[in-house]
Amino acid sequence: MSEAQGLLRGEPTEGHHRVTYVELFFDLVFVFAVTQLSHTLVEHFDGPTMLRTGILMVAVWWVWIDTSWATNWLDPDRPQVRAVLFGMMLAGLALSTSIPDAFGQRAPAFGVSYALMQIGRSAFVVAAIPGGEAALRMNFRRILAWHCAAGLLWIVGGFVEGNARLWVWGLATALQCIAPILKFWVPGLGASAVSDWKVEGGHMAERCGLFIIIALGESILVTGATFGKTEWSGWTVTAFVSSFVASLAMWWIYFDLGAEAGSRELADSDDPGRLARLAYTYLHLPIVAGVIITAVGDEFVLAHPDGAGEAKTLATVVGGPLVFLAGTLLFKRAVRGWLQLSHLTGIAVLVALLAAAPLTLRLSPAALSLLATLVLIVVAAWESRSLAPRGTGTSAKHE
Structure with a gap:
């Protein structure tokens, strides 16, 4: 590294700067x-x-x-x-x-x-x-x-x-x-x-992806630790599996296609600073918040998986995925240029579950968790099926 460069990174030898x-x-x-x-x-x-x-x-x-x-x-x-x-x-x-x-x-x-x-x-x-x-x-x-x-x-x-x-x-x-x-x-x-703001797109995308991993990892740790302390029954096992699958579905929604699309768009952008400010600095915050709220809901469900639901359980079990999907919808809108129907549909279903609180609160927390997890699975599968074969070009707008 030259003296003029000081403590700055040099040009990447291939691809982008690796996360150290x-x-x-x-x-x-x-x-x-x-x-x-x-x-x-x-x-x-x-x-x-x-x-x-x-x-x-x-x-x-x-x-x-x-x-x-x-x-x-x-x-x-x-x-x-x-x-x-x-x-x-x-x-x-x-x-x-x-x-x-x-x-x-x-x-x-x-x-x-x-x-x-x-x-x-x-x-x-x-x-x-x-x-x-x-x-x-x-x-x-x-x-x-x-x-x-x-x-x-x-x-x-x-x-x-x-x-x-x-x-x-x-x-x-x-x-x-x-x-x-x-x-x-x-x-x-x-x-x-x-x-x-000449950001190195691949590095920034990878760093933010790793923070999503941190949040998802914490969710899994909470699920495992809480499940280990509870008395195992059919309800607790159901709640445990639902919580774990929800984490997998959120990983799928973010990483399967979205993370790579973001990295590619940021690396190829003529104005990478503006895109990084919007898509990664601002729009990743609701994604992380959604994962954290979902983890809170998982803990509520595992503590009381059966019986009547509570307002706090409904707010977190449904609200967490809702905030997460809203964040990923806006993030993918920033990098792809359109609002994905799969995510919009998932958001609409989750909003309906919240709006129907007098009915959904009659469900057991484990059953409510299964419903929210099913919404995430459908969104993930829908996006993968509709976008993966055709890439991220404009023809994929009709997903």
Whole structure:
């Protein structure tokens, strides 16, 4: 690597930049974070907890996706970059450990850890980019300014009390979400040009696919751990199989055709930064959220598989796949250019199940789980049958 290149990745020798072992190691922290998020919802499933957990989930997603953008340019095999990632892992463990009580006694730990991760990484990237990459360095100077503003709010929110914390952290989350839309505009520094975001498409697609694997893996771990603690019966075995098959179906829907189509479109795009911002930075968040909510529903079903259903079970068992399908529908719309009928039909059926709550709540949780799983299976099979033989060209719009 030349001196001019500094800590940046070189050109890939073939295909795209591989995901390095240190990036995979870094992701382990987020396996823990996803587990903490789902367990928080399981233990206190109510409106305020859902709102607070939603804010924390968005925060966790942004610190991960921002790091993935950074390592799209920086070379994780360089010792300096590795050191930063290892330091972020330590801060990430503090952040993840704080999640269950992030709006309580551990709020300062969460807020400070989050600010350190976002500000520290961005400051390092600014320092690491060589002078010859003026546009890229200016882009990260703007990003650093936004992270400093949001980071201050995360720290302040950690030390205020009551509803003030919710409002401050809600504002910090909003700043995080709107920054890319505003192209990180900063007074005196202007806005970044999306055309300057020269992402390496295959690497970005693979990184986001791995986060989906993290979420699905956590779902399977929850299912297995809960099933191992319950008394086995016909109902619990049915619920266990349904939960596992639902995870397989979600994997199928995302990875069978969609992930490869996204990688290909991003690699071939004339404007990869804009596509990566929409399809991977924003539209993967509901996909991950859907998997997490489904995992919560699996735990509810395994705990009480028979008898009358509960509102929280209906909301998670049906709502999780609904959010997941909505996210994948929009993601595939971004990369393929049309809304898939298979996904729209699945969403319509799930919405109907929610709308018919007086009837669906009479079903046992295990039976409700089977219905939601069947919807996912049908969507997956429909897409594979309609698109696989003809690829992803325009003729496949009639699926």
